[in-house]
Amino acid sequence: MSFLKEISPLVNNYFLSGTDVLSRRAAQITAEIQQGERRSYNEVLDLSSGDLHRGGIKPITFVRQVLAACFYPALLEEDSLPLDVKQRAESLLRECDGGSIGSYTDSSGIAKIKHCVSQFITRRDGGVPSSPDNIFIKSGSQMALMIMLKLLIRSDDSCRTGVLIPVPTYASFTLALEKQGAAIIPYYLCEEQGWTLQVEELRRALNTGRKTCNPVALYICNPGNPTGHIQSRKSIEEVIRFAAEEKLFILADEVYQSCMYGDDTEFHSYKKVLSEMGSTISSTVEQASFNSVSKGFMGECGLRGGYVELVNLDPAVKEYASRLLSTRSCPPVVGQIALDLMADPPKPGDTSFPTFSEEVQSIKNTIGKNTVRILEVFAELPGISCQPLKAGYFVFPCLHFPPKAIKWAKRRQMEPDMLYCLHLLEESGLHVRPGCEYGQRKDSYHIRLFVATQENIMEDALQRLKTFHTQFMKEFS
C-alpha cells in the first residue's frame, strides 16, 4: 500500500466533473471483483448512506405482511397471515377508492392515515393537540421539505431568499436549496461541545446573511445528520426564542427522532417545546416539522413515505400549499401505508406484538452495540477523535491529519478527507463519506460512517478502518 502513488486518472476526471466519485468508484470496484479481479478484500462494504436494509438489517415482519396483503388481497383469505395483519390491511384497503392501492388518493394523503399520524404526534408530545388538517403526506420528507422551500423561496426578487443551515449538513439538502435558488447562510455547530447549537453563532450567521440576502427560514436537523447530536430542551427553547425575535420560519427536520441511544438521551419535538413556551411565542412562531418512514426501526427508505406538520401557518398560504401539492396528484400509497404502520404499530395484546417488539429491540441492541464498539476502536487509534454519539444513524469523527498528509492532498488539488476516503475505498474496500461533503470548519476534517448495520459488518468495517488508518498515520508522520 502506498499513498504516494497516483490515483486513477479515471477517478480524477470524475472528480473534476463534480459527480459522485466515491460511489462510482465503489460500483466499479464491485463490478471488477465480480469479474474475478483479485483484491485484499472480497467485497466493498458500503457504510456511506443511511440505509438500514442495505446494511443488512431485516425489514419489520408486521410491516411487510400488511403491505403484501394490501398489494395482493387474495392473501387475506389464507391462513398464513396473523389476524391483526389481516385486520389492518382490510381497514387500510377500505380507505382506498375501489379497495385498491392502485387508486389515487387525496393529494395530501389518505384522511384516516393523516388522522393516525396526528394521534401519533399527540401521544409523542404528551397530549399537545395535532390536527390532520395541518399534516401533508409526501413521497419522503425530502419532498415535503422541497414543497416548503418552494413556498418560502422567492425567485423574482433582486435580493435572494436566505435559509440558515447548520454546518455540517447532509449534502442532498444543500443541493436542494441551490436548485431552488436559495441563498445558503451557514451557522457552525460547536464540535468541542458535542456539536451543540449556539445562539450567538446563529446571531452571527444571521447578521452576516442580512448583508447579502433576505433570510426567512432557519433549518434545524434534530437529531443531527451527520453529527448524531441531540438538542437539549433548553437549546430548543433558545432557538425558538431566537426565531421569534428575528422573525424566522423554523424548518425542523426530525426524521431521526426514533434513533436514540443511551439512557440519558431524550427527544423533544420542536412542536412540543413551542407549545410550552407561553402564548405570545407559541401562537406566533411559524414552524414545519418533518418525519419519515426511512429511518427509525422501519428503515423503509425505498417506499418513500414522509410528512410535514405545519404550525401557525397562515391559512391562505396553506390553501396554496394544498393546490401546489395537488398538481403532483398524490404520494405513493404504499409509502402512506408504511406511515400508518409507523404511527400505529402493534400494541401489547396484538398477535404480532411479540415478534414486532423483539425485532425492534434487536435493531436497537445492534445499533447500541455498534456505537459502543465504534468509540472503543476510535479510542485506540491516533489522530481520530469523536464526540459522544447520542442519536441518529451516523458517526462523524474528526480526523487530525499530519501536515504531510495535508500537503499531499493539496498537491492533488483535493480535500484531504476526500482523498483519505478514496484511498480507504481503494485499499480496504470500505465506502464512507468525507466531511467536505457536509461542510466543516476550515482546516478540520471528518468522515461519516453509517452505524446501523449488522454487527459482523460493523466489526469488519472497523477492522478495515483500523488497519488503513494506522498505516496512513504512520506513512504521513
Place this chain on the structure above:
Amino acid sequence: MSENGALPLRGKVLTVDTMNANVKKVDYAVRGPIVQRAVQIEKELKEGVKKPFEEVIKANIGDAHAMGQRPITFFRQVMALCTYPQLLDDNKFPEDAKNRARRILQSCGGNSIGAYTTSQGIDCVRHDVANYIQRRDGGIPSDPDNIYLTTGASDGIVTILKLLTAGEGRTRTGVMISIPQYPLYSASIAELGAVQISYYLNEEKCWSLDISELQRALQAAREHCSPRVLCIINPGNPTGQVQSRQCIEDVIRFAAKENLFLMADEVYQDNVYAEGCEFHSFKKVLFEMGPEYSSKVELASFHSTSKCYMGECGFRGGYMEVINMDPGVKAQLTKLVSVRLCPPVPGQALMDLVVNSPQPGEPSYQTFMKERTAVLSALAEKAKLTEEILNTVPGISCNPVQGAMYSFPRITLPERAINEAKAKDQAPDMFYCMKLLEETGICLVPGSGFGQREGTYHFRMTILPPTEKLKIMLNKLKEFHQKFTQQYS
C-alpha cells in the same frame, strides 16, 4: 396555540404576499373546486342528507381502479412476493412471478424494496425498459443510460421543464402546449415562471394538430419570450385524439427547423381504440426519418404505470427516455433528480413488470393476456358508447374518442346561463358542471380547466365507470342537459 389562524396575520413570516409569487398562479382543475364540492356532497350523503341521487360518480379523474377496474393479477403477485419474500415458499404463487420477484430483489440493496436505489433508478429495470422500447419501436436501439425512472410521469415532466426554464424577460423560456391540455403543464409552467405558448388543436378536424397553427403561435411568442420547448400529448388528454404518423413527422420537422426541445407525453400509448388509429412513438418516427433528424432533434418521451391497462396510479411509477440531450445538460439532469433521492421502489418494480410482462409459454401468460384484453376492449367499447350517446343530445357534440380515457364534448349553453355564470364570476362551463353535480351527483371537470377557444364550452368526462354505470351516467347527463337548456332559454 392557534390551529385555525384566528390570530392577526400581521407579523407572520410566510404570507401570501411574502411567499413565492409563482405559487399563486398554480391551478389544477382535475382536483379543483368542483372536486372539493363533490367530496363535501359525499360526506353529506353519508350523514343521511337527502339528495336527488344516491352516490357521487367521480368521472373527473383518470383513476381506473377507483371506478372498479381490477388490478392485473400477475403484477400484484410479484409485488407481494417482493414485499414479503417469505411468500416465495408459498406454492400458490406461479413460478414466473417468483422468478421476476427474485430478479428484482437481487438488484435491491440488502435484497429489500425498502432500500434506497440510485436516483436514476434500478439498473436492471432501466435495462428492461430500454429493451421494451427497442422491441416496441421495431429494433431501434435504446440506451439504458438515457432512461430515468420517475415518480409517475408528472415527476419527469416537471423535472425536464425545470431543467429547460431559464432566462429573464424577453429571453425567458417559452413552452408550447396544446389547447386543450392536461393542466399539469399549465400549472408547472406557472410554478416555474416559464411562459406558456398556447397552440390550438382543431376541434372540427377531430382535435388534430395543424403545423400552421404551431407556426402562428411560435411567431407571436417570439415577440415576448424565447420559445424552447414543444409539448405534445399523444394519445391526447383531454381530447383522446391519436396522432397520425404523418402528423408526428410534421411535428418533428417543425421542432428541428425551429430548434425546439420536444416533450412527448405518451402515457396512454396502449389506449388506442378507433379503427385506423395506431400509436406511433415519437422516438420511432424520429429515427425512421434518418440521421438528419435523429442525430439532432432533442426529445424526452414519458410513460407511466398509471394508465393503459394497468391503471396503477397509486404506485407512482414512470420513466422518461431522453434523446440527443447535451451531455452537460444531462449531467445537470442527473444531479437534479438526485435531490429527491430515488423514485418509490414499488413503482420501479411495477414498471419493470409492465415492460417485462408474461411471455407465451410462461404459466401466467394466459391469465395475463385475458385480463389485459378485457380491460382494453372494455375501454374501447365505452369510448364508442360515450361518443354515440352524447351525440344524440341536442346541444352536445362529441368527437370520436380515438384513445386515452376521456371524452371532451362541446356543449352549447343558453345565453341566460352564460350571463348568470358571469354575474357569479364563474366560468360558464364551471357553472354548468356545478349544477350537474348538485342535481345528479356526476362530477366532471369543466373545459375551462383545460383551455378552449374563446366562446366555446366543454367538459371532460372519463370513460372509466363500468359499462352499465356509464350508460346510466350518460343518460342522466342527457336528461340534465335538456332540462338545463330549457330552464335557461
